[in-house]
Amino acid sequence: MDPAMPQQLPQSFRDFCAANNINEGIYRSDQNLPRYVRFKAPPSADIIAAVCEQLGAQLEPVRWLPGFFALPQNVKIAGSEAYKKGQIFGIDASSGAAVEALDVRPGDNVLDLCAAPGAKLCLISDHVSPSGTATGVDISPPRLAATRTLLRKYGAAHNCRLFLADGTTFSERPPTRHVLRQFSKQTGLEQGSEAKGRGIHLEGVDVSINEEGARRSCEVDEDRGFGFGEICTESAVEAQGQSRKSDGRIAIPNPKSGTDSLQTARECEISRSLDTAAVQLGKTPSPVQSLEGTALEERQPANVEACGTEIGPTEGSESLDISEKRSEREGESRKKERRRRRPIGGSETKAQLFFFGRGITPRVLETAEGSGRAKLYDKVLVDAECTHDGSLKHIRKYDWWGWDTFERRVMDPDRLAALTDLQGRLLSNGFRLLKPGGSLVYSTCSFTRAQNEDVVSTFLDAHPDADVVAIPQAATWPCSPGTLQHTLRFTPDVSKTGGLFIAKIMRKQEFRS
Numbered sequence: 001m002d003p004a005m006p007q008q009l010p011q012s013f014r015d016f017c018a019a020n021n022i023n024e025g026i027y028r029s030d031q032n033l034p035r036y037v038r039f040k041a042p043p044s045a046d047i048i049a050a051v052c053e054q055l056g057a058q059l060e061p062v063r064w065l066p067g068f069f070a071l072p073q074n075v076k077i078a079g080s081e082a083y084k085k086g087q088i089f090g091i092d093a094s095s096g097a098a099v100e101a102l103d104v105r106p107g108d109n110v111l112d113l114c115a116a117p118g119a120k121l122c123l124i125s126d127h128v129s130p131s132g133t134a135t136g137v138d139i140s141p142p143r144l145a146a147t148r149t150l151l152r153k154y155g156a157a158h159n160c161r162l163f164l165a166d167g168t169t170f171s172e173r174p175p176t177r178h179v180l181r182q183f184s185k186q187t188g189l190e191q192g193s194e195a196k197g198r199g200i201h202l203e204g205v206d207v208s209i210n211e212e213g214a215r216r217s218c219e220v221d222e223d224r225g226f227g228f229g230e231i232c233t234e235s236a237v238e239a240q241g242q243s244r245k246s247d248g249r250i251a252i253p254n255p256k257s258g259t260d261s262l263q264t265a266r267e268c269e270i271s272r273s274l275d276t277a278a279v280q281l282g283k284t285p286s287p288v289q290s291l292e293g294t295a296l297e298e299r300q301p302a303n304v305e306a307c308g309t310e311i312g313p314t315e316g317s318e319s320l321d322i323s324e325k326r327s328e329r330e331g332e333s334r335k336k337e338r339r340r341r342r343p344i345g346g347s348e349t350k351a352q353l354f355f356f357g358r359g360i361t362p363r364v365l366e367t368a369e370g371s372g373r374a375k376l377y378d379k380v381l382v383d384a385e386c387t388h389d390g391s392l393k394h395i396r397k398y399d400w401w402g403w404d405t406f407e408r409r410v411m412d413p414d415r416l417a418a419l420t421d422l423q424g425r426l427l428s429n430g431f432r433l434l435k436p437g438g439s440l441v442y443s444t445c446s447f448t449r450a451q452n453e454d455v456v457s458t459f460l461d462a463h464p465d466a467d468v469v470a471i472p473q474a475a476t477w478p479c480s481p482g483t484l485q486h487t488l489r490f491t492p493d494v495s496k497t498g499g500l501f502i503a504k505i506m507r508k509q510e511f512r513s
């Protein structure tokens with residue numbers, strides 16, 4: 001057998017490769033690829049040594065990608081202290097490269113249009129800190145729930161928000177940075193405080209402190225329909241049926257378990273501030289406006305998925321009732337949503353009111369029509385749904401699912417056409433939400449031209465204000481050029497990473513059609 005060929009590739013997959021001009025040789029090292037981890041904060045030599053000891057393996061720095069380390073593929077990281085403490089997380093180096101290509105800067109507002117399960121969003125959250133924001137969107141409730149868990153675990157939730165929405169129609173503006181700073185200042189929840197990882201949801205919230213000082217009243221932002229409630233005073237503690245223990249801790253009754261959980265006043269204050277309801281009105285939010293101030297077409301309203309506490313499907317926690325009327329209806333629709341197999345061409349999302357709040361009665365807050373120019377995102381990542389053929393590990397799952405399923409899902413021309421159509425619409429909508437002068441990265445973990453260069457070329461034909469640009473950092477990356485100028489491909493044989501296609505697209509600063 002040709003040593004360049006991977007052994008025992010299933011015939012269906014070989015047929016797929018042949019049909020898409022994919023050289024099977026690129027998979028030859030796929031079975032022995034390293035796994036990659038990233039340190040949340042730049043590690044000292046002592047920390048690296050300690051983590052190596054915990055993992056029982058050497059961490060090899062990835063020379064071309066700062067903060068990333070390679071490990072032998074079979075090393076399990078989940079049991080280690082470093083992983084449990086959120087010090088390291090698993091993310092393929094090619095995924096890291098996609099985020100690096102975006103060149104995210106502190107203070108940027110970044111949109112991640114296909115965010116789940118969230119590894120790239122965690123990285124983005126780190127890069128935009130301390131003053132920027134990251135907005136994640138995904139159409140899959142369970143995957144979004146996993147994303148929320150990940151964000152919390154890695155202390156990335158403080159500047160992130162998540163929407164359950166169709167990325168082809170998502171239309172929410174970036175949050176107001178001014179408010180983010182104001183909220184942090186007033187609550188004392190600065191970067192690195194214990195609030196990190198709790199999931200603050202801050203978009204468009206106008207926070208004010210009244211005469212009583214400790215009391216925080218929060219009003220909804222006119223554009224957004226979200227808000228934080230107030231609470232934290234002694235009277236509010238009593239009003240909530242809570243009591244202070246002699247050591248100063250506050251007993252918070254949990255009606256479901258019948259037990260009290262004890263929190264220090266500080267913890268209580270923080271959780272109150274963070275866990276108060278965020279509200280998405282059950283009506284269409286004001287659409288994003290173009291820079292010229294004209295409303296862009298009406299889009300589907302998004303559902304709020306995650307912020308301070310549980311909304312929507314949860315991991316290891318119960319979702320809270322929203323209102324007597326709505327909870328039943330939504331419970332049913334969520335069940336239906338879980339049962340339903342998501343079509344490959346995307347799906348419609350219905351407006352739903354998600355809600356949460358521990359012991360807090362949520363208020364539905366009124367919005368006013370937004371006015372003036374919409375703020376758009378500085379950077380957008382469209383890490384699109386694809387056939388995942390860049391990773392044999394993923395493709396091998398069809399050993400269990402059955403290769404007839406592969407043929408039906410991945411090789412059926414109608415489904416492929418629907419998929420590439422979805423990719424094009426995700427790219428177009430991401431670009432619509434990008435500000436002039438901003439950059440967008442389109443990536444897939446497929447090697448087919450149809451899902452990569454062809455999608456980008458079709459997009460460029462329809463968007464004269466878009467340019468594919470070179471990625472300067474890539475000069476030192478172990479990748480190969482795509483067939484469209486400036487596009488890149490990470491292939492397992494060359495990069496020793498999972499497969500990834502990356503195109504960086506700039507929106508021209510000044511453009512007259």
Ligand SMILES: C[S@@+](CC[C@H](N)C(=O)[O-])C[C@H]1O[C@@H](n2cnc3c(N)ncnc32)[C@H](O)[C@@H]1O
Binds near residue numbers: 166386
């Ligand atoms: C390749 S995965 C994204 C991986 C993610 N960026 C990460 O780094 O963890 C593609 C995601 O697109 C989501 N998706 C599929 N169709 C979508 C749509 N119409 N709108 C938004 N997300 C969609 C899928 O649920 C899936 O989570």
